[in-house]
Amino acid sequence: MSINRFYRSMSTLRFRISKAVEGTSKPPIPQAYAWASNYKETPTRPLLDVSQGVPGVPPPKLFLDELARTSSSPTSCGYVPNVGEPALRQAIVQEMKIAYGKNADISPDDIAITAGCNLAFSAAIMTIAERGDQVILPVPWYFNNEMTLSMLGIETVCLPTSPDAGFLPSAEECSKLITPKTKAIVLVSPNNPTGAIYPASLLAEFAALAHKYQIALIIDETYHDFIPDDSLPPHNLFFSTTAPSTNSNLISIQSHDSPTRISPQGLPEDWSWRNTLIHIFSFSKSYCIPGHRVGLVCASPDLIPSLNIALDNLQICAPRPPQLALSAVLPLLRPFVRKNKEDLLHRHKIFKEHLPAGWDIGAQGGYFAFVKHPWKGVKSEVVCKRLAEEIGVVCLPASFFGPASSGTGLERWVRFSVANVDDEKLKLVCLRLKEAMDVFGWELEN
Numbered sequence: 001m002s003i004n005r006f007y008r009s010m011s012t013l014r015f016r017i018s019k020a021v022e023g024t025s026k027p028p029i030p031q032a033y034a035w036a037s038n039y040k041e042t043p044t045r046p047l048l049d050v051s052q053g054v055p056g057v058p059p060p061k062l063f064l065d066e067l068a069r070t071s072s073s074p075t076s077c078g079y080v081p082n083v084g085e086p087a088l089r090q091a092i093v094q095e096m097k098i099a100y101g102k103n104a105d106i107s108p109d110d111i112a113i114t115a116g117c118n119l120a121f122s123a124a125i126m127t128i129a130e131r132g133d134q135v136i137l138p139v140p141w142y143f144n145n146e147m148t149l150s151m152l153g154i155e156t157v158c159l160p161t162s163p164d165a166g167f168l169p170s171a172e173e174c175s176k177l178i179t180p181k182t183k184a185i186v187l188v189s190p191n192n193p194t195g196a197i198y199p200a201s202l203l204a205e206f207a208a209l210a211h212k213y214q215i216a217l218i219i220d221e222t223y224h225d226f227i228p229d230d231s232l233p234p235h236n237l238f239f240s241t242t243a244p245s246t247n248s249n250l251i252s253i254q255s256h257d258s259p260t261r262i263s264p265q266g267l268p269e270d271w272s273w274r275n276t277l278i279h280i281f282s283f284s285k286s287y288c289i290p291g292h293r294v295g296l297v298c299a300s301p302d303l304i305p306s307l308n309i310a311l312d313n314l315q316i317c318a319p320r321p322p323q324l325a326l327s328a329v330l331p332l333l334r335p336f337v338r339k340n341k342e343d344l345l346h347r348h349k350i351f352k353e354h355l356p357a358g359w360d361i362g363a364q365g366g367y368f369a370f371v372k373h374p375w376k377g378v379k380s381e382v383v384c385k386r387l388a389e390e391i392g393v394v395c396l397p398a399s400f401f402g403p404a405s406s407g408t409g410l411e412r413w414v415r416f417s418v419a420n421v422d423d424e425k426l427k428l429v430c431l432r433l434k435e436a437m438d439v440f441g442w443e444l445e446n
Contacts, residue, residue, distance in 0.1 A: 024150040028143060028400040035388035048429050050416045051394040053192060053367040055288035057343070060336040062329050063287065070324040080317045082308040084113025084296075087327035092296060095330060096238075099224060104238035105273065109301045114311065115318040117222050117282030117295035121186075122148050123310040124278050124297055128216050129154050129183040136177055136185045138169040140370075140401035140410060142192045142220070157182070158403060163362040163413075167194040167370060171205035178209075184216040184278075185209070189234070190223040190366030193401045193415040197227055197365040200235040204266030207237050211268045211276045218278045223366030225286040226341050240272040274300035283326065285367065285419075286337050292322040347418045347426055354430035356437060358444060367419040370398075372412050375442040379411050386440060391432045 032051050041047045058064075070076045083089065089108040096106050114120040121144070129135060131153030137145060138159045149156045157177050161167045174185060185206060189198035203219065210217035224234045279298040284290035295318075297307060311317075348364055355361065358374030373383050380397035387393045398413035418426060437444060 020151050020153065024147050025143065027147075028396065032384065032388065032394055032396055032400075035385045036392075036394045038389040039392045041392065045392060047392045047394065048421060048425055048432065049394045050418065050420050050426075050429055051396050052420070053285070053417045054290060054420055055285060055340075056419050056421055057288055057340065059288040060333055062332055062336075063289070063325055066325040066329050067292075067321060070328075071321040073321075073324075076321045076324055078320070080320050080323065082112065082311045082315075082317060083304065084111070084318060085320070085323040085327055088113060088323045088330070091327050091330040096298070098334075100233045100235070100238045104233075105240050106238055106298065109304070110274070110298050112297045112299070112304055112307055112311065113318045113323060114295045114297060115315045116284065116290075116293040117220060117280050118144050118148075119293075119314060120280040120282075120295045120297045121145060121218070121220065123307055123314055124216075124218060124280065124299070125149065125152065125154065125184070126310040126314075127303065127307045128278075132181065133183045134179060134181040135183055136174060138187065138191075139403070140167070140193050140398055140413075142188050143401055145186055145188075145220075154183075155181070159185075160409070161194075161196075162409065163372070167191065167196040167363045168198060168202060169206075171202070171209050174206065175209055175213075178213050178215070182213070182215055184218050186218045186220070188220040188222075190226060191363070191368075192220075192223070192366065193368055193396070193398070194363040194370040195365040195368035196363035196370075200232070201266055203235040203237060207271070207273075207276060208266065208268050211271065215276075216278055217276050218280065220280050222280075222282040222285055224281075225337050226344055226366050228345055228365075236267070237273050237277055239267075240274075274302070278303070283322075286340065287326075287333060288340070289322065293319055294322050294326065344419055347423060350423055350426055351416070351418050351430065354427050356430060356434040358437060359433060362413065367417050369416045369418055371414050371416060373414055374437060374444050375412070375440070376445050378442050380414050383412075384414060387433075387436060390439075391436050393429055393432050393436075 029052050036047055039047055086108065089111040092111050093106050093108055097104050114123060125135065125148060134155045134157050135149055136157045136159050138161050146156050159169050159174050159177060161169050187198065187206060189203065190196065207217055221234060227234055281296050283294040299307065348369065351369055352361060352364065360372040361369055362372060363370045373380060375383065381399045384395055384397045387395060396415045398410035398415065401415070402410055421429065
């Protein structure tokens with residue numbers, strides 16, 4: 001049963017759902033959990049959930065203690081400006097300068113706090129695009145991004161990636177997809193769903209491309225704290241090669257036909273990130289607080305007032321107690337974030353070492369591993385359904401992360417979230433994958 005049919009079968013409404021929502025792909029996670037509900041769990045053989053990207057450890061006690069204090073204060077019950085608590089915006093700038101370099105050109109005026117990163121993306125897209133416009137997404141995509149575009153009537157233009165390239169998108173191929181209707185390129189790095197980590201040089205290529213064609217480059221960097229090598233920043237895009245522009249137009253650097261002069265860092269010689277880049281981030285993963293819904297947009301102060309119009313209609317303001325708590329302790333949480341990263345890198349290593357032969361990792365990073373299953377001619381959705389119902393392993397098929405049409409080359413790929421479980425349960429996942437190879441009865445690839 002398709003995801004859309006799954007949802008329609010549950011409806012008893014006597015009024016019509018809007019066509020915009022009806023035409024939008026439905027959240028796939030509930031379907032995976034519906035499969036899992038058919039599994040006969042026992043104390044000695046529990047369900048192993050490696051589907052949704054959720055933290056496998058609780059938040060730091062330091063944050064929880066501060067949250068208890070801010071939540072109980074009457075002063076935290078009022079509204080806060082759309083852009084968020086000033087103290088948190090300042091603290092975020094300091095953290096970003098640690099991640100991207102002390103000379104990164106970022107100020108509190110560039111920061112707007114949102115109720116999570118999904119809302120950050122939705123608000124950003126609503127600010128720069130409208131019905132009938134086009135936005136380029138690499139495939140596999142993060143399904144909430146495509147769902148948002150669909151609901152807003154914005155056309156998703158697919159930029160295919162391949163396992164041979166480690167699921168890294170090509171800026172050259174992307175350039176062939178740009179039309180007068182294109183408003184943005186959207187990247188997620190480290191990627192969800194593949195886990196692929198985009199090199200700084202690749203991000204610079206996409207920045208130069210967006211700069212050339214006067215379109216926005218939106219980069220979701222929710223997982224940047226989990227990049228293995230922290231000796232270098234994830235990218236150099238926050239370093240301007242020119243002084244910040246005073247032009248009130250968001251993207252107004254050069255015409256489509258004029259040549260782009262590239263600096264030694266791979267960026268245009270007149271690069272100013274505020275003219276092109278929209279950075280979004282979530283606190284859910286690094287700080288293990290997905291339920292508190294705190295995210296951010298980092299963009300030009302010329303964009304923020306327009307973004308605020310969207311935010312005012314979507315959230316009024318992001319939840320205030322977690323903002324206050326984070327602003328008080330954010331620098332003190334760096335050891336927790338580092339330990340969280342080290343544990344996750346170790347878990348990736350365990351997964352790679354214990355994964356049975358025949359299961360091939362195409363990319364790995366952040367919370368995720370993207371893996372090709374070993375059965376010839378069997379679609380990943382069929383595999384994941386049986387894994388959940390019979391073996392007790394909940395994972396997501398690649399079909400949840402791409403267009404419904406076949407021919408994407410993703411028919412045998414599966415996403416595993418290695419962050420969800422501890423080391424021993426991750427080993428059990430791998431053992432059960434081997435068990436499935438023995439009992440499913442399908443032809444295995446040599």
